[in-house]
Amino acid sequence: MKLLVIKIATSHEIEDALSVYSQDNLNALGVETRKRSDFEQAGWLHDSTVVELDDIKDLPEDMQFMAYFDEEADKEDLVKKYQKKLEELKGYGLNVGEGEITTSYIADQDWNTAWQKYYHVIDFSRHLAIVPEWEDYKPTFPDQKLIKLDPGLAFGTGNHKTTQLAMMGLERVMIKPQTVVDVGTGSGILAIAASKLGASQVLATDISDESMTAAKENSALNDITNIELQKTSLLQDVKGKFDIIVANILAEILLDLIPQMDEHLNENGQVIFSGIDYLQLPKIEKALDENGFKIDLTMKQGRWIGLGITRKDS
Numbered sequence: 001m002k003l004l005v006i007k008i009a010t011s012h013e014i015e016d017a018l019s020v021y022s023q024d025n026l027n028a029l030g031v032e033t034r035k036r037s038d039f040e041q042a043g044w045l046h047d048s049t050v051v052e053l054d055d056i057k058d059l060p061e062d063m064q065f066m067a068y069f070d071e072e073a074d075k076e077d078l079v080k081k082y083q084k085k086l087e088e089l090k091g092y093g094l095n096v097g098e099g100e101i102t103t104s105y106i107a108d109q110d111w112n113t114a115w116q117k118y119y120h121v122i123d124f125s126r127h128l129a130i131v132p133e134w135e136d137y138k139p140t141f142p143d144q145k146l147i148k149l150d151p152g153l154a155f156g157t158g159n160h161k162t163t164q165l166a167m168m169g170l171e172r173v174m175i176k177p178q179t180v181v182d183v184g185t186g187s188g189i190l191a192i193a194a195s196k197l198g199a200s201q202v203l204a205t206d207i208s209d210e211s212m213t214a215a216k217e218n219s220a221l222n223d224i225t226n227i228e229l230q231k232t233s234l235l236q237d238v239k240g241k242f243d244i245i246v247a248n249i250l251a252e253i254l255l256d257l258i259p260q261m262d263e264h265l266n267e268n269g270q271v272i273f274s275g276i277d278y279l280q281l282p283k284i285e286k287a288l289d290e291n292g293f294k295i296d297l298t299m300k301q302g303r304w305i306g307l308g309i310t311r312k313d314s
């Protein structure tokens with residue numbers, strides 16, 4: 001079998017936006033970037049070996065973004081969608097660089113394992129470490145909890161800044177064994193983090209089949225029995241109320257979640273949002289205000305924003 005590769009000559013400013021769009025909206029099997037700054041940094045780091053940038057084959061002007069798809073995927077349609085996305089991002093005032101899109105096919109014999117070389121242990125905090133299934137890790141603190149993970153085709157390796165912001169938020173708000181709903185669970189990473197941090201019961205929802213498979217397998221990998229899965233859009237058809245709602249999804253989708261939150265949040269409940277590009281923050285603030293919520297905590301990594309939210313009257 002072969003893979004379709006879509007390569008975009010672009011700018012590092014839109015790396016995260018293209019990664020999330022490729023995986024969430026276009027179901028890419030994987031994404032990869034080559035940045036000029038990485039090569040330049042290599043020249044600095046190994047100061048005994050001066051890296052001659054001119055000698056590097058196919059050196060990106062700024063960044064090359066590669067997305068991998070099944071060979072049956074509609075190439076022309078994907079190219080059109082990427083062109084549209086670049087236009088949209090440009091409209092937000094972002095630098096999209098050259099924007100040239102090329103396509104090719106490669107044999108996929110190594111793909112399933114080749115990407116594993118990019119995922120290593122993330123010693124995330126004093127409380128949590130994310131450990132790929134194929135790696136060994138001994139915690140520095142004896143009570144540091146390990147999240148064992150094989151993300152499969154679902155989003156959520158722990159490497160993404162948006163996942164990390166959501167985990168920071170969870171660590172901040174979980175102060176007793178509370179109930180949690182993880183909306184858009186992907187690999188299940190946040191649901192597992194919540195369970196490991198002491199949640200009494202966790203519900204994880206997602207619209208994608210890949211996510212349901214990955215989250216189920218990852219719960220089992222971590223010997224977790226208090227995570228329930230429900231395939232649905234956001235909190236639609238979800239029964240009951242929770243102490244904590246956590247959601248790492250793009251802002252446009254969070255806007256649909258906000259009106260559903262009151263019905264599913266216990267008294268004094270808390271909400272953690274991540275996945276918000278800073279340019280989209282005003283829209284989120286307005287929707288929260290209109291729905292009776294206020295922001296108590298704002299976290300930022302790069303251009304991504306994470307929020308801690310409560311009801312206005314709490």
Ligand SMILES: C[S@@+](CC[C@H](N)C(=O)[O-])C[C@H]1O[C@@H](n2cnc3c(N)ncnc32)[C@H](O)[C@@H]1O
Pocket residue numbers: 020024154155156157158160162163166183184185186187188189190205206207208211232233234248249250253275
């Ligand atoms: C950015 S990923 C986050 C994955 C994981 N929670 C993490 O933090 O790494 C967003 C996830 O939301 C899911 N998603 C997108 N739209 C959704 C919707 N309307 N309802 C439920 N899940 C949705 C996607 O399938 C994807 O798994």
